[in-house]
Amino acid sequence: MKKGLFLILIPMIVLLIAVSLIIETKPLITKAETEIPPVIINELAWAGSSSDWRDEWIELKNTTGEDINLTGWQITKDTSGDDDSNEVLMLEIIIDLDNPQNTIIPAGEYFLIAHNAHNYEFSNGKLSVLNIEPDYIDSSITLSNSNLLIKLYDGLWNEEGELIDITGNGSSPEDYAGSNSAKTSMERNENYGPGDIPESWHEANEAINLDEGVFDKATPKAPNSFKLLDIPIISSVTPNIAEIDTIFEIEEINGENFVIEGNTQIQIHKNSNIISATEVHVASSTIIDSAQLNLNGAEVGNWDLVVINPDTQEAILPNAINLTEPEEEIIYSNNIIISELYPKPDTSSNDEFIELHNIGSSSVNLKGWKLDDKHPGGSAEYTIADDLIIGPDQYLAFLKPQTHISLNDTGDYARLIQPDNNILDETSNYGSAERGCSYSLIDQQWKWSLRVTQASQNIFESPTDDYDDSETPDASEIELQLDFDNIQTNTVMLLWDINMYDIATNVSIYQSDEEENLGTLIDSALLNEKAYLISNLQPNTNYFFTLAINYQGELVKSNQIEITTLEEILNNIGYTKQIIITEILPNPAAGQDEFIELYNPTEEMVNIAGWRLVDASSRSYTINSLDLPPIIIATLQTGSVIIGPGQYALLEQSVTNLHLNNSGGEELYLLDTDDNIIDSVTYTKSAKRNYVYVLAPNNHWFWSDEMTPGEANDISFAGITGDTTDYLTASGVRYKLGWMSLISLVLSGIIFFLMKRYGYTSHK
Numbered sequence: 001m002k003k004g005l006f007l008i009l010i011p012m013i014v015l016l017i018a019v020s021l022i023i024e025t026k027p028l029i030t031k032a033e034t035e036i037p038p039v040i041i042n043e044l045a046w047a048g049s050s051s052d053w054r055d056e057w058i059e060l061k062n063t064t065g066e067d068i069n070l071t072g073w074q075i076t077k078d079t080s081g082d083d084d085s086n087e088v089l090m091l092e093i094i095i096d097l098d099n100p101q102n103t104i105i106p107a108g109e110y111f112l113i114a115h116n117a118h119n120y121e122f123s124n125g126k127l128s129v130l131n132i133e134p135d136y137i138d139s140s141i142t143l144s145n146s147n148l149l150i151k152l153y154d155g156l157w158n159e160e161g162e163l164i165d166i167t168g169n170g171s172s173p174e175d176y177a178g179s180n181s182a183k184t185s186m187e188r189n190e191n192y193g194p195g196d197i198p199e200s201w202h203e204a205n206e207a208i209n210l211d212e213g214v215f216d217k218a219t220p221k222a223p224n225s226f227k228l229l230d231i232p233i234i235s236s237v238t239p240n241i242a243e244i245d246t247i248f249e250i251e252e253i254n255g256e257n258f259v260i261e262g263n264t265q266i267q268i269h270k271n272s273n274i275i276s277a278t279e280v281h282v283a284s285s286t287i288i289d290s291a292q293l294n295l296n297g298a299e300v301g302n303w304d305l306v307v308i309n310p311d312t313q314e315a316i317l318p319n320a321i322n323l324t325e326p327e328e329e330i331i332y333s334n335n336i337i338i339s340e341l342y343p344k345p346d347t348s349s350n351d352e353f354i355e356l357h358n359i360g361s362s363s364v365n366l367k368g369w370k371l372d373d374k375h376p377g378g379s380a381e382y383t384i385a386d387d388l389i390i391g392p393d394q395y396l397a398f399l400k401p402q403t404h405i406s407l408n409d410t411g412d413y414a415r416l417i418q419p420d421n422n423i424l425d426e427t428s429n430y431g432s433a434e435r436g437c438s439y440s441l442i443d444q445q446w447k448w449s450l451r452v453t454q455a456s457q458n459i460f461e462s463p464t465d466d467y468d469d470s471e472t473p474d475a476s477e478i479e480l481q482l483d484f485d486n487i488q489t490n491t492v493m494l495l496w497d498i499n500m501y502d503i504a505t506n507v508s509i510y511q512s513d514e515e516e517n518l519g520t521l522i523d524s525a526l527l528n529e530k531a532y533l534i535s536n537l538q539p540n541t542n543y544f545f546t547l548a549i550n551y552q553g554e555l556v557k558s559n560q561i562e563i564t565t566l567e568e569i570l571n572n573i574g575y576t577k578q579i580i581i582t583e584i585l586p587n588p589a590a591g592q593d594e595f596i597e598l599y600n601p602t603e604e605m606v607n608i609a610g611w612r613l614v615d616a617s618s619r620s621y622t623i624n625s626l627d628l629p630p631i632i633i634a635t636l637q638t639g640s641v642i643i644g645p646g647q648y649a650l651l652e653q654s655v656t657n658l659h660l661n662n663s664g665g666e667e668l669y670l671l672d673t674d675d676n677i678i679d680s681v682t683y684t685k686s687a688k689r690n691y692v693y694v695l696a697p698n699n700h701w702f703w704s705d706e707m708t709p710g711e712a713n714d715i716s717f718a719g720i721t722g723d724t725t726d727y728l729t730a731s732g733v734r735y736k737l738g739w740m741s742l743i744s745l746v747l748s749g750i751i752f753f754l755m756k757r758y759g760y761t762s763h764k
Helices: 002-025 739-757
Strands: 039-042 057-063 074-077 087-091 112-114 150-152 164-169 184-189 199-203 233-238 239-242 249-250 252-256 265-270 273-276 276-282 289-294 301-308 314-322 336-342 353-358 368-371 395-399 414-419 423-426 439-440 445-449 479-487 492-498 506-512 520-526 533-534 544-549 554-559 562-563 578-584 595-599 612-615 621-622 648-652 666-671 677-683 692-695 701-704 725-727
Touching: 002 249, 039 150, 039 164, 087 252, 199 414, 233 314, 239 492, 252 301, 265 289, 265 314, 336 414, 336 423, 353 533, 479 544, 520 533, 578 666, 578 677, 612 692, 677 692
Parallel strands: 239 314, 701 725
Antiparallel strands: 039 057, 039 184, 057 112, 074 087, 074 150, 150 164, 184 199, 233 252, 249 289, 252 289, 265 273, 265 301, 276 289, 301 314, 336 353, 336 439, 353 395, 368 414, 414 423, 439 445, 479 492, 492 533, 506 520, 506 544, 544 554, 544 562, 578 595, 578 692, 595 648, 612 621, 612 666, 666 677, 692 701
């Protein structure tokens, strides 16, 4: 008995494994995937017309590229509602010997079978609404308004005839499409589906080949109307305020029933004015994540936002966008400086003042400008509340009772702040203040002077004998060190440091072509800024730079540095795999940005200015020197964008405006300026949220949750090949089980239990 059970179990296991493999490797065929019939029932006027209930017709459509003879074809009906239990013949298409072509349906065309002719007068005196002559007229055409089941055969329905198409399942036709009260026909969808399911049909929303003046909707012997989708709804838009005469970037429109495929239109309306958007991208049925509006010449005020789906249905959000006048750009003068401080008067402390000097050639209104002392801490900030004009070369003093700023005797400094909070000028810390002496800017140097020159030109006068000259450093004690950074083809960044910032405010910059030659004074900079960018240099050229400060009548110089600018790179025509795409993030988590990562695997600098990234929908982004994201791509000269050897470049979606598909697959191409394909990447399945698609060292692409933007890909699966759509984790490939495999495992467990129960497990 045990042997018999064993002989039964072994074939069961083998059969179970074979069945699971067959089922999982060969998908089931559904009705939606069946072959399209050569002739389909394409439209039914089951409700009659507004003229008469008998004004009914059936439209057939030839779905092939050849003419089809319908002679002998039959149409049946079953109005019992019992699913063809009472199927009866409705009509047979019979050839007219006087007109042998009356049963031919041309390739791709329509064949209209009607109850009556197009000019037929009914007993109520009304004419048929048809405005086109039917191909075949038979008064036996009667369609039920309560039970619909129509079948089309290519011969005798109850003998050798083959069932070609079917409409309905015996239920009410209104469960499918069309309306008796509105007199609308029932139309087949453009994308074929079985005729016995409601999802394959829609209600007509156009009138073609019908008499004018009727309210009926149908399209006899014409293409069916487009299936209307759900009406879109707009709930919000971000941002909702913009200035006229600008390019307005809509970041997000939230709502419902947006259509991803097709041409969705975004408009704003104000009275009869309409502005249409470009660069529209529908991310999902609830989010439109980009649209661009040119507001040049637009009217100020509230505008309605309109979303128009591809089927022409629209949503309106009234007064959604507020367009305003552009804010006037105010440019504040840079010619106002702090010229004198009087921290320790020999009279009253109310005589303390801060003095400003206009070194420019134009008058400046100081309304809104601010003064303060030591920051943080110190006195409260003082704002000039009213109009106050300082003329060219004019001095103005602000006394303590006015500003309420107290300058400390033990050391302090002052700041001048523009209305936009830009700190325009700042003195050095003057240290211990001498009574009755002003801290004055004289010959671009801050000095203690016995001459107090409130609201007038500064004059240097040595302090009295009790003033300690030992506090003033000697020129030999000043150490000014010059360095450099960020060398490019036409620019270099000079950097410096000094051991005594309080001995001067400005530093002079000299440039020379020869070593040990001071050269030409090219500019000056504030000493405490510690950096200065020099541009307009020649590529691949040797330069010498020196800094200098005028101090006590002496020129204090820094060390001289030698710099050779980089070579000019002009070529921006690439070759295959010169630059490669190494990582993309199509479906980021909330708060993150999509990105595309490029990599230079060569040993040369590559100019990618003018190269383009193009996706499957032909949206493209041109890489240029004007809109680079904050990444390690160097702009060496105007019009050049360089990726160095072994460098990675991260291009974020907020810059590229490319929206990689989360579902349905995507294709991404990198093209040079001659539109040569340098590299490409394709994925065919849906992108899992917060997973990147990365290029592994074995040149295979994988999905991974290990994200390395702007860096080498951290993939430890170089030996894995095969299905490149597998998702990877830190532990390797995630094993996938089909539903039959799961059933097999359960049944195998049951079989194993039975074998163990009856003693058929292995033993020694």
